[in-house]
Amino acid sequence: MFSRLDHEIPAVYFPKDWAEGLKQILLNIYGEKCIQNEKTFEIYGFSYPTEALLIISYVGLDKFETPVSLFISSDLTDKTDTDKTMDNMFDSAGVFFDQYFSAEENNDSDVIWDDYVLDWEESEFSGEKLFYKVTRENISLTMEANALLGE
Structure with missing residues (x-):
């Protein structure tokens, strides 16, 4: 559904408490911006x-507001240190949101951020190859629609 690679096996969803923990970290760091912009984060693993x-989406409390959704993907092998990989993925998301909020502070309030990356791009972070894209997709709505369609 969201993955970079084709898979014959359905995804295993990360636990809700894991996602909630990451959300709390982001809110601790960017909470003022969230309150100011009337937005929050949604986390999916x-x-x-x-x-x-x-996937980390910066979504409006008003569900009609266009979100900014950051997708970060990493290849897994038998030798992958998954804890390190997940830490790197989350840390790289922090770098992205630091830049996002920094650009927001330096722009006119009338300027709309639009540095979307619709195709997967390769990047290196802490010596690890990661892939990312940034879209306007509302992840929760996509998941709801797919559930209704039985996908």
Whole structure:
């Protein structure tokens, strides 16, 4: 559904308490901006046999507001240190949101951020190859629609 790679096996969803823990970290760091912008974070984690996927959406409390969704993917092998990989993925998301909020502070209030990256891009973070894209997709709505369609 969201993955970078094709998989024959459905994703294993990361636990809700894991996602909530990451959300609390982001709110501790960016809480003022969230309050100011009337937005919050939604966190999704998916594991496949050969890929880990982290999605962090910065969404409006008004569900009609366009979100900014950051997708970060990493290849998994038998030798992958998954804890390190997940830490790197989350840390790289922090770098992204630092830049996002910094750009927001330096722009006119009338300027809309639009540095979307719709195709997967490769990047290196802490010596690890990660892939990312940034979209306007509302992840929770996509998941609800797929559930209704039985996918």
